[in-house]
Amino acid sequence: MQVYLDNAATTRMSRAAIDAMVACMDANYANPSSLHEAGQSAAEKLLAARQSIAQLLGADSDEIYFTSGGSEADNQALETAAAIGERIGKKHIISSAFEHHAILHTLDRLKKRGFRITLLDVHEDGIVRADELDKAITQDTVCVSIMYANNEIGTVQPIKELGAVCHKRGVLFHTDAVQAVGQLPVNVVSDNIDMLSFSAHKFHGPKGIGALYVKKGIPVYTLISGGAQERGKRAGTENLPAIIGMERALKAACLSMSENAAKIAKLRDRLIDGLLSIPHTVLNGDRTRRLHGNVNVCFEGIEGEALLLMLSDMGIAASSGSACTSGSLDPSHVLLAIGRPHEIAHGSLRLTLSHENTQEDIDYTVSAVRQVVEQLREISPVWRDLQEGKKDYVIQ
Numbered sequence: 340m341q342v343y344l345d346n347a348a349t350t351r352m353s354r355a356a357i358d359a360m361v362a363c364m365d366a367n368y369a370n371p372s373s374l375h376e377a378g379q380s381a382a383e384k385l386l387a388a389r390q391s392i393a394q395l396l397g398a399d400s401d402e403i404y405f406t407s408g409g410s411e412a413d414n415q416a417l418e419t420a421a422a423i424g425e426r427i428g429k430k431h432i433i434s435s436a437f438e439h440h441a442i443l444h445t446l447d448r449l450k451k452r453g454f455r456i457t458l459l460d461v462h463e464d465g466i467v468r469a470d471e472l473d474k475a476i477t478q479d480t481v482c483v484s485i486m487y488a489n490n491e492i493g494t495v496q497p498i499k500e501l502g503a504v505c506h507k508r509g510v511l512f513h514t515d516a517v518q519a520v521g522q523l524p525v526n527v528v529s530d531n532i533d534m535l536s537f538s539a540h541k542f543h544g545p546k547g548i549g550a551l552y553v554k555k556g557i558p559v560y561t562l563i564s565g566g567a568q569e570r571g572k573r574a575g576t577e578n579l580p581a582i583i584g585m586e587r588a589l590k591a592a593c594l595s596m597s598e599n600a601a602k603i604a605k606l607r608d609r610l611i612d613g614l615l616s617i618p619h620t621v622l623n624g625d626r627t628r629r630l631h632g633n634v635n636v637c638f639e640g641i642e643g644e645a646l647l648l649m650l651s652d653m654g655i656a657a658s659s660g661s662a663c664t665s666g667s668l669d670p671s672h673v674l675l676a677i678g679r680p681h682e683i684a685h686g687s688l689r690l691t692l693s694h695e696n697t698q699e700d701i702d703y704t705v706s707a708v709r710q711v712v713e714q715l716r717e718i719s720p721v722w723r724d725l726q727e728g729k730k731d732y733v734i735q
């Protein structure tokens with residue numbers, strides 16, 4: 340049996356998105372900047388996709404800047420904030436300790452350029468507090484960047500309240516909404532968002548395409564210079580097939596959002612209950628304020644890497660944290676941010692669902708994980724010490 344439970348890393352493209360892309364590659368290969376008829380026809384398709392995507396997020400079409408994905412959008416958003424900050428002499432940026440590395444590494448770069456960075460605590464439940472954000476804002480703060488939903492533990496942030504605090508204090512508000520768009524009803528206006536990043540491959544669209552929403556009036560920083568595409572803010576011939584594929588996938592995700600959410604949340608809860616029946620196991624992140632498809636647990640006394648490889652042999656695609664940290668031996672910065680000690684953070688498992696999963700997938704996965712955890716604990720010296728009382732359990 341093959342079970343794909345790594346949808347936070349990437350999703351399978353929908354058939355409708357693939358078909359729309361292939362049709363576009365066949366018929367609309369001309370450059371949207373060309374003046375001939377074929378070029379203008381491509382330009383019309385591009386505009387229609389831009390308008391549809393904007394509308395699905397409550398934005399205007401000229402507030403959408405297509406990028407190569409979420410990482411580029413995050414970079415461009417923070418560079419936009421930094422350029423404004425440098426101009427008006429405000430060099431403080433607030434973010435959170437469990438952001439995606441596209442945010443954290445960009446903040447590291449800005450720090451070297453003289454910015455002061457504050458990373459807010461995300462507490463054991465994985466939720467940023469609006470009152471703590473309010474306290475952290477100073478006269479010097481130019482921008483706040485807090486992710487909509489976390490990619491490892493799935494916790495959903497009180498974005499509307501955080502945005503309201505920023506607006507009350509006259510500070511720009513950016514959110515990395517890569518895990519939220521297509522899964523939650525995101526609206527840039529009612530959510531008080533000034534800049535928002537998203538990426539198609541997280542909602543069954545193609546890889547290598549995403550966008551940054553920037554509210555009208557905010558001067559966008561040009562990360563990639565060259566041609567006049569994206570109103571001069573992002574050069575490069577538009578990837579029209581990918582943009583069309585993203586539009587198709589987003590529309591489908593929004594149309595079936597509530598139906599999918601209910602189905603996926605039911606499977607998620609079944610999976611959480613099944614995994615928590617394994618002794619000395621803990622759920623990471625708030626039980627209810629989390630993405631419908633996210634399960635993240637730590638098992639005491641085992642290594643996550645070994646668990647993943649053994650599950651892979653049983654046909655289950657899972658992850659220990661984010662795809663970006665796998666391959667490194669450091670424990671997840673997200674799990675450390677919610678206060679999990681190192682030895683526990685190493686024994687983590689992230690299972691992320693989509694509407695394509697079935698109850699059969701879940702039941703098979705629970706029994707496979709139970710079996711593999713038992714096998715690994717049998718050969719674990721740490722587990723033996725715990726059993727013999729030479730060490731105390733971290734997870735009761």
Ligand SMILES: *Cc1c(COP(=O)(O)O)cnc(C)c1O
Binds near residue numbers: 408539
């Ligand atoms: C996947 C992801 C990104 C990166 O998006 P890419 O399109 O792969 O560059 C950024 N932020 C979050 C929260 C993500 O889950």
